[in-house]
Amino acid sequence: xxxxxxxxxxxxxxxxxxxxxxxxxxxxxxxxxxxxxxxxxxxxxxxxxxxxxxxxxxxxxxxxxxxxxxxxxxxxxxxxxxxxxxxxxxxxxxxxxxxxxxxxxxxxxxxxxxxxxxxxxxxxxxxxxxxxxxxxxxxxxxxxxxxxxxxxxxxxxxxxxxxxxxxxxxxxxxxxxxxxxxxxxxxxxxxxxxxxxxxxxxxxxxxxxxxxxxxxxxxxxxxxxxxxxxxxxxxxxxxxxxxxxxxxxxxxxxxxxxxxxxxxxxxxxxxxxxxxxxxxxx
Amino acid sequence: xxxxxxxxxxxxxxxxxxxxxxxxxxxxxxxxxxxxxxxxxxxxxxxxxxxxxxxxxxxxxxxxxxxxxxxxxxxxxxxxxxxxxxxxxxxxxxxxxxxxxxxxxxxxxxxxxxxxxxxxxxxxxxxxxxxxxxxxxxxxxxxxxxxxxxxxxxxxxxxxxxxxxxxxxxxxxxxxxxxxxxxxxxxxxxxxxxxxxxxxxxxxxxxxxxxxxxxxxxxxxxxxxxxxxxxxxxxxxxxxxxxxxxxxxxxxxxxxxxxxxxxxxxxxxxxxxxxxxxxxxxxxxxxxxxxxxxxxxxxxxxxxxxxx
Numbered sequence: 037x038x039x040x041x042x043x044x045x046x047x048x049x050x051x052x053x054x055x056x057x058x059x060x061x062x063x064x065x066x067x068x069x070x071x072x073x074x075x076x077x078x079x080x081x082x083x084x085x086x087x088x089x090x091x092x093x094x095x096x097x098x099x100x101x102x103x104x105x106x107x108x109x110x111x112x113x114x115x116x117x118x119x120x121x122x123x124x125x126x127x128x129x130x131x132x133x134x135x136x137x138x139x140x141x142x143x144x145x146x147x148x149x150x151x152x153x154x155x156x157x158x159x160x161x162x163x164x165x166x167x168x169x170x171x172x173x174x175x176x177x178x179x180x181x182x183x184x185x186x187x188x189x190x191x192x193x194x195x196x197x198x199x200x201x202x203x204x205x206x207x208x209x210x211x212x213x214x215x216x217x218x219x220x221x222x223x224x225x226x227x228x229x230x231x232x233x234x235x236x237x238x239x240x241x242x243x244x245x246x247x248x249x250x251x252x253x254x255x256x257x258x259x260x261x262x263x264x265x266x267x268x269x270x271x272x273x274x275x276x277x278x279x280x281x282x283x284x285x286x287x288x289x290x291x292x293x294x295x296x297x298x299x300x301x302x303x304x305x306x307x308x309x310x311x312x313x314x315x316x317x318x
Numbered sequence: 319x320x321x322x323x324x325x326x327x328x329x330x331x332x333x334x335x336x337x338x339x340x341x342x343x344x345x346x347x348x349x350x351x352x353x354x355x356x357x358x359x360x361x362x363x364x365x366x367x368x369x370x371x372x373x374x375x376x377x378x379x380x381x382x383x384x385x386x387x388x389x390x391x392x393x394x395x396x397x398x399x400x401x402x403x404x405x406x407x408x409x410x411x412x413x414x415x416x417x418x419x420x421x422x423x424x425x426x427x428x429x430x431x432x433x434x435x436x437x438x439x440x441x442x443x444x445x446x447x448x449x450x451x452x453x454x455x456x457x458x459x460x461x462x463x464x465x466x467x468x469x470x471x472x473x474x475x476x477x478x479x480x481x482x483x484x485x486x487x488x489x490x491x492x493x494x495x496x497x498x499x500x501x502x503x504x505x506x507x508x509x510x511x512x513x514x515x516x517x518x519x520x521x522x523x524x525x526x527x528x529x530x531x532x533x534x535x536x537x538x539x540x541x542x543x544x545x546x547x548x549x550x551x552x553x554x555x556x557x558x559x560x561x562x563x564x565x566x567x568x569x570x571x572x573x574x575x576x577x578x579x580x581x582x583x584x585x586x587x588x589x590x591x592x593x594x595x596x597x598x599x600x601x602x603x604x605x606x607x608x609x610x611x612x613x614x615x616x617x618x619x620x621x622x623x624x625x626x
Contacts, residue, residue: 064612065555069545070440071514073589148436148590151565153509157593158512159548279411 045079054080056134060178068161070173076159077138081130084302091260092229098267098317100134107174107216108270110139110181111207113295114189115199116226116257117235117249119234125181125223126162128265139181140173141165146245167206174214182207184288187246191235197227198299200292208287212277217270220291222298224306225263230256264302269292269318319447320344321531322381322420324367324411325388326360327351329493330426333524334385335360341528346379348372348390351381355615361512367407376418376440384423386411389409389463404459408466413605423477425467425532428460430440430487430495433591441595446484452582468607485542485594489520489609489617497618498570499588507554507588509562512550514591519609519617529603538600543607543614546593554616565589 057079066074088094102108110129115121122141129139142165148154164170167181173180183189184203192199211218232249240247249256271294273287298317304310321338325331326347338345339359346569347362356362365371390408393548408425413422430444433450446463470479474559480591486496499505518526518541526541554559563571565585571582599605609617 063545065551066546067548067551069549071546073548106568145437151508152512154436155510155512158514163440164437165441166437168441172439174440 037070044179045083047075047078048082048085051085051226053080054130054136055081057159058130059135059136060138063254065179066186070161070163071158072161073159076156077161080160081127082295084123084127085131087282088131092124092225092258093260094124094265096128096132096265097117097312098269099128101267101269101317102129102131102133102137102179102219103217103270104137105177107177107210107214108147109174109178109207109218109296110179110214110267111184111218111291112115112221112223113299114183114185114192114226115197115223115233116190116258117230118190119183120229120258121122121223121226122181123263124185125221127195129179129181137179139141139179140291141181142170142183142188144246148315149244163311166301168209168271169211171214174210174216175219180216182210184292191249192227193235194231194233197231198224198303200296200299201204203288207283208273208291209277211273214273215272218291219266219270219273220298221264222268222302223263223296223301224266225261226297228261229263230258262306264306265296266302266315266317268298319382319422319531320346320381321383322375322379323385323387324349324372324407325349325386326356326362327353328387330487330520330523330527331387332356333491333520333603334387334430334527337524337528338531341532343383346381348375355542368403368616370411371413372410376414376420380418382416382419382421383495384411384420385426385527386423386467387530388424388435389426389460401459403542405461405466408463411472412467412470412477412479415470415477416475420477421609422531422534423479424527424535425464425479425481426527427452427464427467427481427483429483429542429592429594430457430587431461431464431483432594433457433590434586434592436590436594438590440591440593441547442540442593443595444540444598450583450586453586454543454581456581456583469581470513471536478536480535481538481600482529482530483538483540483594484523484526485516485518485522485592487520488517490620491520492618493520497624500552500556500558500618503558504561505558506568506586507549507553507560509560509564510563512548512587512592513587513589514546515549515552516542516591516593517552517611517614518607522609525608526599526603526605529605533603535599535602537598537602539577539602540594540596541599541605543594543609544611547590547611547615549588552615555612556619
C-alpha cells in the first residue's frame with residue numbers, strides 16, 4: 037500500500053464528503069478514539085476509487101446483506117498473492133453501502149513493524165489481528181473484516197485460487213462472545229489478477245514480511261481483471277465462546293461451507309454457467 | 319483526613335497537596351527535594367522515604383491516608399539508584415502504612431507498565447500483564463514497584479490500597495515524561511511511525527488522585543483523560559516541529575547532537591502506542607476529566623510568545 041501520509045495524494049471532494057458520512061465518533065481534528073483519521077481515509081478512498089471503479093471490473097452481489105449499522109463481521113476467503121481482496125472489500129463497504137462503512141481488517145503483525153505501512157494502516161483503522169482489538173471494535177458496533185485463512189490464504193498458488201485452506205477458530209469465538217452476526221463472503225478473481233507461481237519465503241523473512249509472491253511477470257502487480265464479491269446473508273451463531281475446540285469447529289465448518297458455496301456460485305457466474313437472477317445469497 | 323504525600327515537591331505532588339488542603343485535609347509531605355514556600359496547611363519534611371526521618375513522620379503524625387508519588391520516572395537518572403528508590407522506597411512506605419495504621423493508600427504508577435510494541439493491543443485493561451519488559455529493561459523497576467504495591471492488597475488486607483496507572487500528564491506545569499519529550503521546539507520522531515499518545519491534563523490527574531483517596535478506592539485502576547491523539551497532532555498543536563529520523567539512525571545518535579540520552583527500549587514508545595481503558599476507574603469514582611485534548615495541549619503550549 038502506498039504511504040499516503042508521505043506522498044501528498046489528491047483527495048476527491050465528493051469522496052471526502054462521503055467519508056464525513058461514515059458514522060464514527062470523530063473529534064475536532066477528524067480523528068476517532070482509535071486514531072483513525074478522516075483525512076487519511078479520504079486519501080485512501082480516492083486512491084482505491086480509481087482501482088475499484090476503473091482499473092478492475094469489480095462486481096458486487098448481495099451488498100444488502102451487510103448490516104448498515106451495528107456490529108458485524110465480514111468473513112471470507114483469501115484470493116490473490118497479497119491482500120488485494122481485503123483492499124477491495126474495504127472499498128466495497130465504502131462505495132456500495134448506504135451509509136458508507138469502514139471495514140476494519142485484522143491485519144498481519146508484520147505490518148505494524150514496517151515504517152510508513154505501520155503509520156498508514158493505523159490511521160485508516162487496519163489494526164493488528166489481536167482478539168483484544170477485535171472484541172473492542174465489535175463492542176463499539178463496528179464492522180470487522182476477517183480472513184480466517186490468514187497468511188496461508190494469500191499464499192495460495194494460481195492452481196489453488198478458489199480453494200479454501202484451514203480456517204482459524206478465533207473468529208467464531210469472537211462472534212459468540214460479542215454476539216456479532218457473521219456476514220460470509222466470497223471473493224473470486226484475485227487468483228486471476230495475481231496468479232502466484234511461487235512464493236519466496238526466505239527473501240520475505242529477510243525484508244520482514246511473511247513471503248514475496250512471484251507471478252509470471254515477476255512482481256505481484258495485479259492485472260485489470262474482473263473481481264467478484266458475493267455477500268451472503270448474516271449468520272448468527274449461538275453458543276458458549278469458551279466451548280472446547282471440537283464444539284467451536286462445528287461453527288467454523290458451517291461458515292466455511294457457506295463461503296465455499298458462495299465461491300462456487302461466483303465461479304459459475306464467471307464462467308457463464310449461472311445467471312445473476314439464479315444466485316442464492318440467503 | 320490526615321494525609322501523607324511522598325514525592326510532594328514534584329509538580330504533580332504540589333497540585334495534589336494544594337487540592338487536599340483546599341478540601342479540608344491535613345497534609346504532610348516527604349521529599350528529598352525541597353519545597354520552599356508550601357501553602358498554609360502543608361508541612362514538608364525533607365527526607366529520603368527509605369530513611370528513619372521519614373518513618374518518624376508516620377510515627378508522629380499517624381496519617382490515615384497516604385499518597386505515594388515518590389518514584390523516579392525520568393530515564394536519564396542512573397538506573398541502580400532509580401531501582402533502589404522505586405522498589406526500596408515503595409517497600410518501606412507500605413511497611414510503614416501497615417505498622418502505623420494507615421487506612422487508605424494510593425500508589426501513583428504509570429501506564430508505561432503495559433509496554434509498547436507492534437503486537438500490543440490498543441486500550442489496555444488492568445488485568446493485562448506487563449508485556450514489554452524484555453524490550454525495555456530500564457522500566458522494570460517501575461513495573462516491579464507497581465506489582466509490589468498491588469501485592470499490598472493481599473499482604474495488608476486491612477489497608478485499602480489503590481494502584482493508579484496514570485497515563486502521561488501534560489499541561490501548564492510542563493513536567494513529566496511527555497513534557498520533557500516535547501520540551502524543545504523540535505521533536506525527534508521515528509520516520510514512518512506516528513503512534514497515538516494518551517495524556518491527561520495535570521489538574522485532572524491531581525483531581526483523580528484526590529478522588530481515589532476520598533472514595534477509598536481499592537484495586538488496580540487505569541487513569542486517563544480524553545481519547546488519545548496521534549503524536550503528529552500533538553507536535554502540530556503544541557507549535558513544535560517534528561524531525562523524523564529513521565529508526566536505524568536514531569539508536570547511534572541518542573545522547574549526541576542534542577538528542578536525549580535514552581535507552582534503546584524508549585524508542586518503542588515513540589514508535590508504538592500505549593493506550594489504556596479507564597472505564598473501571600470512572601465507574602468506581604465517578605471521575606470525569608475537565609480538560610479535553612485541545613485544552614490540555616494549548617495549556618501546555620501556553621500563550622504565544624511564552625518561552626518554549
